Each structure stands twice: as C-alpha cells, then as structure tokens.
Amino acid sequence: MSRILTALQPSGILHIGNYFGAIEPMVRLQEEGNENILFAVDYHAITVPQDPGDLRANLYYAIATYLAAGIDPEKTILFQQSRVREHTELAWILNCIAHMGELERMTQFKDKAVGKGEAVTVGLFDYPVLMAADILLYDTEVVPVGEDQKQHLELARDLAERFNNRFGDTFIVPEPRIRTQGARIMGLDDPTKKMSKSASSERNYISLMDDEKKVIKKIKTAVTDSEGIVKADRAREGIFNLLSIYSLVTGRPASEIEVDYEGKGYGDFKKDLAGEINTFLAPIQDKITEYLDDKQQLIEILDAGAERAQALAEEKMKVVRDRIGVTL
Numbered sequence: 001m002s003r004i005l006t007a008l009q010p011s012g013i014l015h016i017g018n019y020f021g022a023i024e025p026m027v028r029l030q031e032e033g034n035e036n037i038l039f040a041v042d043y044h045a046i047t048v049p050q051d052p053g054d055l056r057a058n059l060y061y062a063i064a065t066y067l068a069a070g071i072d073p074e075k076t077i078l079f080q081q082s083r084v085r086e087h088t089e090l091a092w093i094l095n096c097i098a099h100m101g102e103l104e105r106m107t108q109f110k111d112k113a114v115g116k117g118e119a120v121t122v123g124l125f126d127y128p129v130l131m132a133a134d135i136l137l138y139d140t141e142v143v144p145v146g147e148d149q150k151q152h153l154e155l156a157r158d159l160a161e162r163f164n165n166r167f168g169d170t171f172i173v174p175e176p177r178i179r180t181q182g183a184r185i186m187g188l189d190d191p192t193k194k195m196s197k198s199a200s201s202e203r204n205y206i207s208l209m210d211d212e213k214k215v216i217k218k219i220k221t222a223v224t225d226s227e228g229i230v231k232a233d234r235a236r237e238g239i240f241n242l243l244s245i246y247s248l249v250t251g252r253p254a255s256e257i258e259v260d261y262e263g264k265g266y267g268d269f270k271k272d273l274a275g276e277i278n279t280f281l282a283p284i285q286d287k288i289t290e291y292l293d294d295k296q297q298l299i300e301i302l303d304a305g306a307e308r309a310q311a312l313a314e315e316k317m318k319v320v321r322d323r324i325g326v327t328l
C-alpha cells in the first residue's frame with residue numbers, strides 16, 4: 001500500500017489532458033487499495049488574478065468533476081487546499097531552504113512570466129514551493145501527474161533531501177508517476193505544444209464540458225498532415241495525438257485502431273473519433289451536472305475531507321516545527 005497524492009487547479013476548464021494525465025490515474029490507483037489524497041489547489045489558482053465569484057464556482061466544478069470521474073470520498077481524502085492551513089505553513093518553511101536560482105529555472109514560471117516584467121508576482125514565482133509543501137506534508141510516496149509537472153516534482157524531491165540533510169530524516173522523497181500514454185496530450189490546433197486551458201484558441205482543447213457539436217467541430221479542424229494515413233507515428237504529431245486520444249477514450253490499443261482505418265482517410269477517422277469522445281464524455285457530464293445540483297452534499301464531502309487531511313498535516317507539522325527548533 002502506498003500513499004498516493006495529486007492535485008489540480010480549480011479552473012473553469014478541465015480538459016481531457018487533465019483527465020487522463022491526473023484524474024483517471026487517481027481513480028485507478030484508488031481501486032488498488034492505496035491511501036489516496038486528492039485536492040483542488042485554490043491557493044495555486046490565485047497566483048494569477050481570479051474573480052472571487054468565478055473561483056468559488058470553479059471549486060464546486062472541480063470537486064464535482066473528480067466525483068463524476070469516479071473518485072470515492074470514502075477511499076480518497078478529497079478536499080480543498082486552503083482549508084488545511086499547514087500547506088502554507090510548510091511552504092514558508094521550505095521557502096527558507098529553497099534557492100532563488102532553482103525557482104528561476106522552472107520552465108512553467110518562465111512561460112507564465114512572459115510579458116509581466118517586474119510586475120510578476122511573488123506567488124507565481126513561489127508556486128512550486130507550495131506544491132512541494134502539498135506533497136511532503138503527507139509523506140507522499142507516489143505523485144501521478146502529467147509530463148509538464150516533472151520539473152516541479154524534481155524540486156519537491158530536492159527540497160525533501162535538503163531538509164532531511166539539514167534537520168534529520170523528516171520527509172519521504174516522492175516519486176512521480178507519469179503514464180506512458182496520455183501524460184502529454186497535445187493541442188488540437190498545434191500538436192507541437194501541450195493541450196492547455198490557457199491556449200489562445202478554444203480549438204486547442206476538448207473540455208470535459210464540451211457539447212457534441214463543439215467536439216465535432218474541434219476534431220474536424222484539428223491539425224493533421226497531408227499524408228492521409230492513420231498511423232501512430234511520433235514524427236507526425238497531429239495524427240499521433242488524435243490516435244492517442246482515440247485510444248484513451250475507447251481503451252483500445254492504437255495498433256488495433258490503425259487496422260480499422262487502413263485504406264480510409266482522415267475524414268472517416270475524425271468523424272468516428274468525435275463520436276467516441278462524445279460517448280465518453282456524456283456520462284461524465286451528466287454526473288457533473290448532478291453533483292453541481294447538490295452543493296450541500298459537496299460541502300459535506302469537503303468538510304469531511306479537510307478534517308481527515310488536517311489531522312495528518314498537523315501530525316507532520318509537529319515534527320517539522322520541532323526539527324527546525326521552534327517548539328519550546
């Protein structure tokens with residue numbers, strides 16, 4: 001049995017990359033009897049400006065989505081990051097051993113800081129340290145994430161080791177779990193870059209809430225190439241990505257799907273792919289809507305989750321405070 005933990009930002013859009021990169025792996029690992037922890041990182045979300053009303057709505061939507069995907073709040077501790085104050089407390093302590101240089105090297109920070117100049121916030125810069133605190137606070141062994149979080153995970157490992165060397169064994173050094181397929185779903189409009197909710201066009205992603213028409217339109221206009229052969233060839237990023245998505249939503253290997261489309265063009269393939277995505281999304285969307293209709297139930301689940309998480313976090317912080325010498 002392992003302690004498995006992951007977290008996602010509560011944003012108005014969760015796309016199939018988020019689903020296959022992080023949510024679905026958590027559902028699978030939950031069935032193996034692990035100790036699962038999953039939360040919506042609202043204090044990470046505010047590293048970029050957020051409208052308070054939207055943030056509140058996005059939190060409900062995030063939790064409804066995890067539940068709709070199959071997260072069982074009995075088996076998984078499900079909560080909202082800001083409810084467990086120890087996350088920010090530990091982040092402060094880790095700030096005092098983290099180096100400016102290593103944070104400056106974070107590629108996600110560099111991408112997000114573009115154009116902000118001197119006005120880039122300290123929160124955005126410090127974001128990976130809060131993430132390290134999220135992980136280390138719970139003696140996490142395994143962190144299922146998409147490929148883009150690998151560098152942040154490395155930092156969490158480095159901070160755990162640095163703290164342990166300085167103050168004695170305190171933190172478990174966590175391992176990332178990055179799936180072989182689905183860890184990096186690419187943008188539909190530009191398959192050389194990852195699918196991202198902050199892309200300039202909504203043609204870039206399939207949101208879990210996209211309706212049938214939108215999915216058909218987005219897949220129809222997805223970038224491919226002029227070869228017209230449906231094959232899982234990494235060098236042909238567009239069709240490779242669409243085949244991966246086909247494989248993920250149907251659970252069938254890409255090699256088998258290729259055979260179905262021998263001698264057929266991209267038109268047939270894209271039409272079927274849109275249909276498969278819609279079949280896959282429909283039951284999830286129904287469940288999300290059902291959960292959102294009962295906010296009281298969501299609040300009760302979050303209260304119970306926060307209580308369980310807080311008990312673990314408080315135990316750990318007692319040790320951490322003692323190690324650094326602030327308990328008298």
Ligand code: TYM
Nearest residue numbers: 007008009017018021022131134145146183184185194195
């Ligand atoms: P976030 O909210 O950007 O993304 C949530 C998860 O979705 C994965 N992901 C993808 N996977 C495959 N293909 C894609 N195109 C794609 N885009 C996103 C991400 O890798 C991630 O696993 N910093 C984190 C949240 C976080 C966290 C943590 C994660 C905060 N504390 C502790 C793990 C453990 C983030 O912003 O993810």
